[in-house]
Amino acid sequence: MLASAKIRVGLIGTGRIGRVHAANIAGNASMSLAWVADPFVDGAREVAATYDASATESATEVITSGEVDAIVVASPTPTHVTLIEACVDAGVPALCEKPIDLDIERVDALRAKVAASGVAVALGFNQRFDPSFAEVHRRVREGHIGAVEQMSIVSRDPSPPPADYIAVSGGIFRDMTIHDLDMVRFFLGDIAEVSATGSALFDEGARKHGDFDTVALTLKSAHGSIATILNSRHSAIGYDQRLEVFGPGGLLQVSNSPSNLVSASTPLGVEIRRPYVENFIDRYSAAYARELDEFVKLVRGQDSTSPTFEDGRAALVLADAAQRATETGATVRL
Numbered sequence: 001m002l003a004s005a006k007i008r009v010g011l012i013g014t015g016r017i018g019r020v021h022a023a024n025i026a027g028n029a030s031m032s033l034a035w036v037a038d039p040f041v042d043g044a045r046e047v048a049a050t051y052d053a054s055a056t057e058s059a060t061e062v063i064t065s066g067e068v069d070a071i072v073v074a075s076p077t078p079t080h081v082t083l084i085e086a087c088v089d090a091g092v093p094a095l096c097e098k099p100i101d102l103d104i105e106r107v108d109a110l111r112a113k114v115a116a117s118g119v120a121v122a123l124g125f126n127q128r129f130d131p132s133f134a135e136v137h138r139r140v141r142e143g144h145i146g147a148v149e150q151m152s153i154v155s156r157d158p159s160p161p162p163a164d165y166i167a168v169s170g171g172i173f174r175d176m177t178i179h180d181l182d183m184v185r186f187f188l189g190d191i192a193e194v195s196a197t198g199s200a201l202f203d204e205g206a207r208k209h210g211d212f213d214t215v216a217l218t219l220k221s222a223h224g225s226i227a228t229i230l231n232s233r234h235s236a237i238g239y240d241q242r243l244e245v246f247g248p249g250g251l252l253q254v255s256n257s258p259s260n261l262v263s264a265s266t267p268l269g270v271e272i273r274r275p276y277v278e279n280f281i282d283r284y285s286a287a288y289a290r291e292l293d294e295f296v297k298l299v300r301g302q303d304s305t306s307p308t309f310e311d312g313r314a315a316l317v318l319a320d321a322a323q324r325a326t327e328t329g330a331t332v333r334l
């Protein structure tokens with residue numbers, strides 16, 4: 001396609017993340033929102049009307065319409081494999097939300113077809129595109145702190161999801177930690193060992209469905225660098241997202257984003273109210289937009305840093321390893 005032409009995008013799914021993508025697609029100078037599909041067709045119609053797109057309840061209709069140059073898959077995880085396959089069959093590049101699936105066998109069954117097709121499939125690991133995390137990554141790559149020896153990620157959600165979500169989530173490692181596992185791979189490359197432990201300390205849903213609300217992981221890269229990940233399904237200080245990377249030349253740190261910059265200084269001290277953002281949509285708003293910029297390059301056949309199907313698979317392998325490590329108490333070697 002012409003580099004100057006706008007990429008006509010079909011959006012599959014108009015739930016929480018689908019609406020974020022819809023706004024970003026419409027706001028992206030290189031994209032236009034052409035079609036929207038959701039079996040909850042009122043949702044599809046509402047989003048389509050907002051951005052002057054067409055609506056349908058059928059994802060297949062959009063993928064095979066011949067009226068889209070790219071697809072963004074933002075429907076529930078169990079639909080992803082089938083929809084990626086439909087995109088590959090139709091020769092339409094896709095950006096699919098994470099995770100590809102909860103079952104590595106289903107991912108592997110599609111793997112060879114995706115690789116052989118030459119159709120670009122990107123994964124929605126948006127955190128790679130967070131401006132602060134991306135700057136840390138750039139500085140590491142440019143050698144500012146030397147070879148990375150240690151990294152640590154803290155990721156805590158403000159509050160647990162409903163119990164019926166936990167029941168089908170695939171567990172905290174595949175649902176939540178998967179973002180952090182991708183970030184560890186982004187910084188450290190291939191991972192050789194995974195240790196993990198988990199507890200259900202406060203969430204009835206996690207307890208009821210045999211999941212954890214509190215986990216800690218240690219990973220060792222093929223080069224021997226070590227990473228830790230701490231996750232919790234609750235946080236009294238809002239959405240808690242921090243990262244640090246340490247090497248012989250120093251430390252790069254990203255602390256929590258403040259939700260506002262107001263502080264009150266009085267004789268009693270300095271008070272800062274509501275210092276943290278409350279949810280992923282606000283914290284990663286820039287990342288979701290930049291993720292699309294990178295997908296534009298991929299669709300146009302230009303050099304792109306979009307995470308791939310293989311990145312999605314590798315993160316799921318690590319999530320499975322963490323689950324196994326927690327259940328057995330043994331370090332999993334990959």
Ligand SMILES: NC(=O)c1ccc[n+]([C@@H]2O[C@H](COP(=O)([O-])OP(=O)(O)OC[C@H]3O[C@@H](n4cnc5c(N)ncnc54)[C@H](O)[C@@H]3O)[C@@H](O)[C@H]2O)c1
Binds near residue numbers: 077
């Ligand atoms: N990258 C991120 O930060 C991030 C954040 C949230 C969710 N996600 C991922 O995005 C996906 C969707 O999550 P959500 O929270 O937006 O879910 P959601 O339940 O809010 O929305 C899903 C929407 O998809 C629709 N849908 C169901 N089946 C469909 C089909 N076959 N075709 C088209 N639409 C269909 C539903 O009607 C619903 O409107 C999940 O895979 C989730 O893991 C990623």
